[in-house]
Amino acid sequence: MEKAMLRILYLLAAVLTLAGCSVSKFIPEGQYLLDDVKIESDNKEVKPSQMNTYIRQTPNAKWFSLVKLPMYIYSASGRDSSKWINRFLWKIGDAPRIYDPEAAEESRRQIELAVQNMGYMGAYVRLNEQQKGKKKMKVRYSIHTGEPYVIDHITYDIADSTVGSYLARDSALTRLHPGMRLDVNVLDEERQRITQYLQNRGYYRFNKDFITYQADTTAHSRKVGLTVKLLPFRRKKSDDPEPHRQYTVRNVNFLLDVDFAELSADAIRGMDSIRSQGAMLYFHGKPFLRPKVITDYNRLKTGRLYQSRDVQNTYSDLSRLGILKYSNIRFREELEGDSAYLDAYVTLSKRKNKSVSFEIEGTNSAGDLGAAASVAYTHRNLFRGSETLTLKLRGAYEAVSGLEGYANSNYMEYAVEGSLNFPEFMFPFLSSDFKRRIRATSEVSVKYNWQIRPEFERTVASAAWSYRWSKRRAVHRFDLLDVNYIYMPYRSETFRDYLDMMDERNPLLRYSYEDLFIVRMGYTYTYNSSGAISSKTAQRNSYSIRFNIEESGNLLYAFSKIVNGRPKNGEAFQMANIDFAQYVKADFDFAKNFMIDDRNSLVFHVGVGVAYPYGNSKSLPFEKLYFSGGANSVRGWSVRSLGPGGYRGDTNSLDYVNHTGDIKLDLNLEYRTHLFWKLNGAAFIDAGNVWTIRNREMQPEGLFKFNRFYKQLAVAYGLGIRFDLDFLIIRFDGGMKAINPMYEGRDRYPIISPDFGRDFAFHFAVGYPF
Incomplete structure (x- = not known):
């Protein structure tokens, strides 16, 4: 080698x-x-x-x-x-x-x-x-640089008394103060701040060019006297100066799926119309949205001074309506004596209501190859309120290898799912004002999944009710109720014998293949300092935070305790004669991107997760257990092949169940560079593992202990290639084991004596790992 x-x-x-x-x-x-x-x-x-x-x-x-x-x-x-x-x-x-x-x-x-x-x-x-x-x-x-010029004192030359009174009230927020450097960039930011402030108080025609600065210096001194001057309003240089006008919103008009080059009352004459909450809606035939839906998302109010923030908030709210292709807000000015008015015209253009999509994919599960196909139907305006209905059918086939004693070696999966998304916070007894302020979307979803394997059949039925809202760069998701029912209608005799044999050594294995109810609620917070995560996120310094917490079974446990008093057979409470899970789980992820130059960056990631089963559960449901290894974890190991702790495992095809834990730690450092064309490269070092909270009889080395967990960290290093297709990142990573906690002695440190066949793992994935 x-x-x-x-x-x-x-x-x-x-x-x-x-x-x-x-x-x-x-x-x-x-x-x-x-x-x-x-x-x-x-x-x-x-x-x-x-x-x-x-x-x-x-x-x-x-x-x-x-x-x-x-x-x-x-x-x-x-x-x-x-x-x-x-x-x-x-x-x-x-x-x-x-x-x-x-x-x-x-x-x-x-x-x-x-x-x-x-x-x-x-x-x-x-x-x-x-x-x-x-x-x-x-x-x-x-x-x-030499010595800087410093502002000694600041004076204001504002002849317009109304504007002057506004700025006096806002003086505490000024960016200018004596003693600061005469920084042109800060001066321009102050002009922009003042402009934004006045545009939110009726000054529709105001822009930063009406604010000028005059700097006076004394001889042999670097102290500057700064004068902030407000210029009078002129449409053209040749016009006579006049005071800046405050505009009031007079009329708000919505034009549904129509557009005009010129805005006027004559242009919309002859169209069908309806008035809703002070706004007029114009359309041909029948409006594609209910009038109340449109006006609930309108922040432009008649009789109120013009505010630029109302315009931006209206754009932001309308963008949540999936049926809209685009929206456009234009104003027409009307001057009547000393008064100035604005008539707003909001053009709403709809997109196609319905669409059908098809998807074909290849699958690779631990070397077993297969294929899957799906078809999805989407209706974006089900009840004329921009409600989005999605229905999806999926089928998959995979040839399972390494199994002995079973009648066939085929794995088939059928799934159907549906979701209905509402562009508002759907909950009884909530006022329209509250729904407008919180800016949340609501989703109700149902899923049914049927898995047919040589060893068993399993069906998973679920229903969920959740909310999602965002504010600036933060996204919140609250799962009010998520019910999952796992049903095992068939287990082959060979598989039953295997579970019976493993029952005393590894109760977790049997628990993973029993009927189970999971009734959970949870909250997820995600923040990205550069906005949406995409291939462009890596173009600047940024960081992201993700926090998730969920619990399951507490309400059911309390109800069962009151009604039944004691668990059935002294083991666990049941709902409809089926055990239900009870646990609490929390995850935290942090990633920081350091830009070295426009082609190179360094990314650090840490991920921590802790889950604790209690009350009605001796172990977490298999779907909620942590695993390590794979394309987004320690890349020297294949998925579900590392841990817990120093557990080595065996070659049995079902041993992946044992490579799970209640605690997870991931530490990653990745150097990313642009190679050429659409190719990017990466060099990485990963460390991590999973551990159990309770001792498993056959995995004593997997129990988390403060005095040894750091000695059980697996370490890997490797190289990767990424294809940046703008809308998609295709990733190939090759990882080598450096420190393997499953072994002792020389084999513990494969970085010293690497064996490519034993220590290498290849990964294919979509998107960045963190």
Whole structure:
């Protein structure tokens, strides 16, 4: 193994050396390859990283910040464009960046201007060119800030008394204060803040250009007297100045599935109309939404001063109606003497009510291959209130290997599910104002799943009622009621014999294949600092938090205790002669993305979970147990093959049930880099395991203990490839075991003596692991 690795390293070194020599043929005579760019600052208040956006020319990208492999790939090509291999290498590679002195000088000027705008008016930037060999150039930008200009006092020149009184009331929130640097960026942010403030108090026509600054300095001093001046209103430069007008919303009109280039009363004359809650609805034939639904999502109120936040809130609320393709709000001004009015026209365009989708997929469960197909029907406006009904049918087949003593080796699954989503908080006795404020959606769902395996048949029927709402970057989900019924109508004789044999050694195995009720409620909080999680999330520093807590069976247990007094047969209370689960479970996940540059980032993740069965349950339901290993955990192990603790397991096909626990810990560190085209690479280190809270007779090494759990952490390392298709991330990861807590002695540390067949695990997944 070691000799093979050495050969690969020698070959890679030779390829890089030859590729490096071929770069020179793409560098014209008398010009240089831009090898490195660095920014230096003599002031800790001015960070070099802040100035990266002003660099007009950057050197070739490095894989994992080490090797300029994309440039070497490009340089391995020839100059003949008629050859497909050359065109292919040009496409996936990165052409050598030829140093451009003009771009460097422009970068220097932009950095200098940016530093001066921060209040360092006397700042200057030096450009240092350092030739490296005959063909390479290093560039250094040295920032010398000098002393900053500081605001000594602030005065306001506001002739408009009404606007002046508003700003006086808002003075506590100003971003300007004596003693601060004369930072142009902060001055502009203050203009924007004032503009937003006034636009929420009727000043529809106000914009930040009406606010100007005048800075006066005294001789031989860096103290500045700042004057904030409000300019009078002018539509055109040639118009006479006049006071800024406050506008009142006079009429609110909704145009359903119609649009006009010109807004006027004549344009909508002849259309069908109806008035609802002070707003007029115009349509042809019959409105595709109930009038009350539309006006409940309207924040523009007649007779009230114009507020820009009402416009944004109306857009936000209407976006929750899935039947709408888009909405557009326009205003028409009307001046009557000293009064100013706005007539609002809200255009609502609907999307298709109904759609049908088909999906075919391949499955791979621990090496057993299969296929699945599904069809889904969606109705987005079931009761003319943008209620979304979804019905889905799914079928799957898989050839199960490794089983002996069974009549067949086929696994089939049939499932049907339906859900009805309401765009409001559906609950009795709630007022419309409360529903409007909370901005929640409600969902009722039912599912039925039928699994036919060689060993058994299992049906799972469930029904749920949940709520979901979001605020800024946070998403909340509350499962008010989630009922699951697991029914085992058939277990083969061979399988029954196996369960009987394992009953004393591993009661968990039998418990996992018995009839069971799970009646739970739970809450999930998710926050992402960069907004929605997508392939673009990795383009900036960000972090995400996820917290989940759920409980099951407490109400049923209390009811059974009151009615029955004692559990049946002295073991467990039952509902309809079926045991029900009782437990509490909590999970916490945190991930932080550190951007190194526009092509490289470092991501850290920690995940912790604890679940505790009690009362009516000796163990968690199998579906609620934690497992380790797999594409989103410790990637040196396949899914459900690690733990608990130091448990080694056996080769039995049902042993995956034993690789479960009540406590889980995942620690991950991943370096991500853009390679070329749509390919991204990753190098990672994972650590983690699962443990049990109660001692299992056949797994004493799986019990969680504070004085040894850290010694049982499994560690893996590896590389990955990601295909970024914008709408989808396809991921391939290969992990190697580094520390294996299942073994002792030399085998415990496969990083020292790796065995590819024993220690390697390959994973295919969709999306980032965290």
